[in-house]
Amino acid sequence: MLTADPALKVKRGNGAYLELEDGRRLVDCISSWWVTLHGHAQPEIARAIYEQAQVLEQVIFAGFTHQPAEDLADALLQRLPENLKHIFFSDNGSTAVEVSLKMAFQYWRNRGEKRSKFMAFEGGYHGDTVGAMSIGRGSPFWNKFEPLLFSIDVVPYPATFEADPSVEEKEQLSLGAIENLLRNNAGDYAAICIEPLVQGAAGMRCCRPEFLQALRKLASKHDVLLIFDEVMTGFGRTGDFFASTKSGVAPDLICLSKGITGGFLPLSVTVCSSEIFERFLSSESDKTFYHGHSYTANPIACAAAVCSWRLLNQNRHLFADMELSHRRLAAEKLGDHRLLKNQRFCGTIFAAEVVAGESDGYFNEVALIMKRRFIEKGFLIRPLGNTIYLMPPYCIDAQCLASVYEAISEVLNELS
Numbered sequence: 001m002l003t004a005d006p007a008l009k010v011k012r013g014n015g016a017y018l019e020l021e022d023g024r025r026l027v028d029c030i031s032s033w034w035v036t037l038h039g040h041a042q043p044e045i046a047r048a049i050y051e052q053a054q055v056l057e058q059v060i061f062a063g064f065t066h067q068p069a070e071d072l073a074d075a076l077l078q079r080l081p082e083n084l085k086h087i088f089f090s091d092n093g094s095t096a097v098e099v100s101l102k103m104a105f106q107y108w109r110n111r112g113e114k115r116s117k118f119m120a121f122e123g124g125y126h127g128d129t130v131g132a133m134s135i136g137r138g139s140p141f142w143n144k145f146e147p148l149l150f151s152i153d154v155v156p157y158p159a160t161f162e163a164d165p166s167v168e169e170k171e172q173l174s175l176g177a178i179e180n181l182l183r184n185n186a187g188d189y190a191a192i193c194i195e196p197l198v199q200g201a202a203g204m205r206c207c208r209p210e211f212l213q214a215l216r217k218l219a220s221k222h223d224v225l226l227i228f229d230e231v232m233t234g235f236g237r238t239g240d241f242f243a244s245t246k247s248g249v250a251p252d253l254i255c256l257s258k259g260i261t262g263g264f265l266p267l268s269v270t271v272c273s274s275e276i277f278e279r280f281l282s283s284e285s286d287k288t289f290y291h292g293h294s295y296t297a298n299p300i301a302c303a304a305a306v307c308s309w310r311l312l313n314q315n316r317h318l319f320a321d322m323e324l325s326h327r328r329l330a331a332e333k334l335g336d337h338r339l340l341k342n343q344r345f346c347g348t349i350f351a352a353e354v355v356a357g358e359s360d361g362y363f364n365e366v367a368l369i370m371k372r373r374f375i376e377k378g379f380l381i382r383p384l385g386n387t388i389y390l391m392p393p394y395c396i397d398a399q400c401l402a403s404v405y406e407a408i409s410e411v412l413n414e415l416s
Helices: 042-051 066-077 093-110 128-136 139-146 167-184 210-222 243-247 275-277 299-313 316-320 324-335 367-378 396-413
Strands: 012-013 017-020 025-028 085-091 116-123 151-157 189-194 225-231 252-255 270-272 340-344 349-354 387-390
Touching: 012 128, 025 066, 025 396, 042 085, 042 299, 066 270, 066 299, 085 093, 085 275, 093 128, 093 225, 093 270, 093 275, 116 128, 128 139, 151 167, 167 210, 167 243, 189 210, 210 225, 210 243, 252 367, 270 275, 316 324, 324 340, 324 349, 324 396, 340 367, 367 396
Parallel strands: 116 151, 116 189, 189 225, 225 252
Antiparallel strands: 012 017, 017 025, 085 270, 252 270, 340 349, 349 387
């Protein structure tokens, strides 16, 4: 707080734009931390919220249900992998991950097995609560909280990019490390947790669907649960509704949040297989899953999510076709710029590293320089260290997206 730039006061949002109190307009190139799918102040979602608020604003979800929650659950299950059948509501991404960890841990206990080890990936970020921080030990953020965190095993993440000559070697290194741990600690692991296709906070680092498919086979071979943290990658971000469906992989648990309501309200779900759900069906009270929140399945948030889901299905082309636009504009506007390396594309996401004279990473000081220059030019682009990335709302038009790439080119030239 001592060194941060003064906060910019936002007056209103409209589509891909944010209007500041001083009259400036910014193109929101990162969907306001990856949550805004259809654009700011999307009128149909706003109307759904208004109409639901006049009918039922909140009800305890213990022993009750309501139509918006049931409609949302039905809608999600139509698109998720077929093995995922049961939905547990909560309120944010970190909590969705916490729920998945607790479910995985208790699943084995309810089976009579005391498995307590978890495996996750170098660079992974899964949230800010203690369990989520624990499996995010590959992130540089949590060193100060080390005494609070439970132990996990961290394995290499096969981050790749366009025309990467070493991608298969990286994947084999990672898979070999995973299999070695599973073989040498048979029966100890409760679950493996991964951000599928794209690691977000680590710098939009991508892996291939082939790696996820091999990971699924390993987890099944060694009878370990596989958790997909799709808090960021869900709801069209990877060019399909979910990274799991794009990669053709069915995890045992999946965590969803961020874009679930189109960016209007907090909400999250953790979805599990019937095999997991059935281990909690018991007359024994200690097999109950004791986890709940005051605003679980809030009707207004669920109504927003149902409307957002309908818009996703009606406008699927907007997120399904965006990768082609990213690729074309990157080639036209950025080309092989000498300060840019490791370009990568995944659905609505573009990312690349800026050569900044320091090692790559989140704390590279070029981030603040670039962020300030982008704001001056009218663009909200928030680099992750020396990684520039774009993840715009799906409503962005071709001309506006082209202007974003032109701004990136200008900033790179200024840094040269």
